[in-house]
Amino acid sequence: xxxxxxxxxxxxxLDEYLEQVRAALAGADPAVxxxxxxxxxxxxxxxxxxxxxxxxxxxxxxxxxxxxxxxxVAAIYRDTEVRVMRALRTPPAPPRQSALGTFFGVAADPRxxxxxxxxxxxxxxxxVYFTCAAVGVSxxxxxxxLIIGVPFVVLFLGTVRVLSLVEGRMVxxxxxxxxxxxxxxxxxxxxxxxxxxxxxxxxRTWSTLLYMVLMLPxxxxxxxxxxxxxxxxxxxxxxxxxxxxxxxxxxxxxxxxYGPPLWTAPLITIGGVLMVFVxxxxxxxxxxxxxxxxxxxxxxxx
Amino acid sequence: xxxxxHVRKFQKELxxxxxxxxxxxxxxxxxxxxxxxxxxxxxESRGGVLAGKQSAxxxxxxxxxxxxxxxxxxxxxxxxxxxxxxxxxxLGRHVLADWLATWGETRDFVENMLKDFRP
Numbered sequence: 001x002x003x004x005x006x007x008x009x010x011x012x013x014l015d016e017y018l019e020q021v022r023a024a025l026a027g028a029d030p031a032v033x034x035x036x037x038x039x040x041x042x043x044x045x046x047x048x049x050x051x052x053x054x055x056x057x058x059x060x061x062x063x064x065x066x067x068x069x070x071x072x073v074a075a076i077y078r079d080t081e082v083r084v085m086r087a088l089r090t091p092p093a094p095p096r097q098s099a100l101g102t103f104f105g106v107a108a109d110p111r112x113x114x115x116x117x118x119x120x121x122x123x124x125x126x127x128v129y130f131t132c133a134a135v136g137v138s139x140x141x142x143x144x145x146l147i148i149g150v151p152f153v154v155l156f157l158g159t160v161r162v163l164s165l166v167e168g169r170m171v172x173x174x175x176x177x178x179x180x181x182x183x184x185x186x187x188x189x190x191x192x193x194x195x196x197x198x199x200x201x202x203x204r205t206w207s208t209l210l211y212m213v214l215m216l217p218x219x220x221x222x223x224x225x226x227x228x229x230x231x232x233x234x235x236x237x238x239x240x241x242x243x244x245x246x247x248x249x250x251x252x253x254x255x256x257x258y259g260p261p262l263w264t265a266p267l268i269t270i271g272g273v274l275m276v277f278v279x280x281x282x283x284x285x286x287x288x289x290x291x292x293x294x295x296x297x298x299x300x301x302x
Numbered sequence: 303x304x305x306x307x308h309v310r311k312f313q314k315e316l317x318x319x320x321x322x323x324x325x326x327x328x329x330x331x332x333x334x335x336x337x338x339x340x341x342x343x344x345x346e347s348r349g350g351v352l353a354g355k356q357s358a359x360x361x362x363x364x365x366x367x368x369x370x371x372x373x374x375x376x377x378x379x380x381x382x383x384x385x386x387x388x389x390x391x392x393l394g395r396h397v398l399a400d401w402l403a404t405w406g407e408t409r410d411f412v413e414n415m416l417k418d419f420r421p
Contacts, residue, residue, distance in 0.1 A: 039338065039360035042385060046339035066346065068355035079318075080361040181364060 010064070012057040014044050017070065024074035029081070030299045031168075031180040036077040038182035043067055081178075106280045114174040115287025116230075116280070119222035122290075125170070126219020129163065129212035136160070137209070157199050164208040164298050171298075177291035180299060204298070211297040218293075222286060229279035236272025240265040321362050323405060326390060326398045329372065335387035338363060363388055371397055 011017035021040055025033045044063050051059055068076060106112050136156040143149035161183065168179035190198070199205055244265045260268070328344055329336060336344075341363070342356040363386075366372045371394035376384040390398070 035361075035364070036357075040357065042337075043339050043342065043356065043360070046337070046385070050339075066342075066356055068357040072355050073357040076355060076358045077361060080358065080365075 011060050011070065013060065014041070014048070014056065017044065017060050017063065020070035021073050024070045025077065028074070028078055029178055031178045031295075032077055032081050034180040034299070035182050036073065040067065040073060103277060103281075106277060106284055109284065111176050111287060112280045112284045114176065115290075116226060116283040118170070118174040118287060118290070119226040119283060121170075121174075122215065122219035123223035124219075125167070126215035126217075129167070130216035132159065132163065133209055133212040154196055154199070157205055160205060160208050160212070161199070163212065164204070167211075167294065168298055171291060171294045175287045175291040175294075177295055179295070207297040211294065214293075214297075218290070222290075225286070226279075226283065229275075229282060233272050233275035233279050236275060237269055238272075240267075240269030240272065243268070317358070320405075321358065322366060323398075323401050325359065325362060325366065326371065326394060326401065329388055329390040330395060330398055332389075335373075335375070335389040337385040337387050339385075341388070366394070370394075 009016075011020050018037055018040060021036060022033060025036060044060070044067070047063055047067075048056065048059055064070075067073065136159070140149065140153045140156055143152050165180065165183055169181070171177055172179040172181075243260065244262065324345065325341065328341055338360050342359055345359070346356070363372065367374050367388065371391060373389045373391050374386050376386050378384045
């Protein structure tokens with residue numbers, strides 16, 4: 001059962017083992033790959049720490065039967081991912097058949113509200129990310145001529161990676177796009193300098209930086225669209241009533257009142273309600289789009 | 303007749319259905335937070351179908367955590383990446399009680415069905 005099924009050589013070191021897990025997971029969601037590698041590394045290192053002095057190849061062989069061979073691990077993560085997505089996530093609403101159902105069904109989709117909330121929040125997060133990126137980059141360049149320049153750059157890029165994970169968590173919770181739950185795998189057996197070099201050559205570091213800069217304009221745009229859309233549509237809904245009941249919204253020039261005729265009031269309210277749904281559709285679409293942007297810049301690059 | 307693949311498939315399905323229950327029990331019994339490797343070793347020491355491939359435990363732990371049944375925190379370890387320790391939450395304990403009741407019913411039903419059967 002645990003015998004190697006094909007010509008893949010039995011892994012002899014932790015790195016070979018992890019490399020084979022990665023290879024076996026080829027084509028899977030990059031976020032799943034990152035999580036699987038992290039879990040495997042934690043487990044195998046615990047095993048290694050438990051049996052100090054025993055040959056690494058022996059431990060890895062033992063791990064391949066207890067934790068699973070790379071192919072088995074890959075299969076388990078693929079399976080579990082599918083099952084869990086089905087079980088734990090809010091199931092996607094059944095697709096509505098009628099055009100009306102499709103249009104109004106957006107209000108029953110939890111993703112819509114997640115996306116709307118994300119749009120409102122993105123102004124704040126965008127400002128934070130942009131400031132962090134701008135200050136980090138300019139200080140890194142400015143300090144480069146001094147001796148503290150190098151540690152500062154390293155610290156800054158490390159911060160960028162942490163922020164990438166944090167943003168990923170927010171995107172997953174609010175926009176429902178699968179993002180990593182573990183930091184990216186770094187080969188800890190390498191010396192510190194090599195690991196720092198890895199951080200520089202990892203395209204994800206730079207794409208994350210790009211994402212952070214991009215978040216300011218995007219955040220401003222999302223926030224504006226959300227606030228304007230909601231304010232306009234909700235005030236139209238209320239406007240119909242306000243005009244009829246309280247005579248609000250009319251221009252009063254010395255007793256002569258200007259405003260839409262009374263019979264338009266219901267139309268204004270109905271128009272407002274329809275517009276609320278249009279805004280919800282827009283929010284959900286923006287949420288989907290942004291989820292893809294985040295996935296490509298924070299996880300997939302590289 | 304080759305029945306091994308069928309046996310293995312059945313084992314896999316059984317353990318997929320019960321592993322979350324077993325993990326909750328292990329953590330409910332534990333007096334201190336445990337990390338993945340310790341939990342895996344506890345299951346291993348008891349043997350059985352569930353002790354199968356230990357890599358299956360980690361995603362389940364993470365999902366129980368996402369569902370709010372477990373609490374977790376990471377601690378740096380000398381041996382590698384920081385270890386994630388898990389502890390059962392109050393919600394987890396309540397859910398566990400419900401699951402145990404469900405499990406009892408299922409087990410009784412299955413045993414009842416198999417009682418008089420002789421292959």
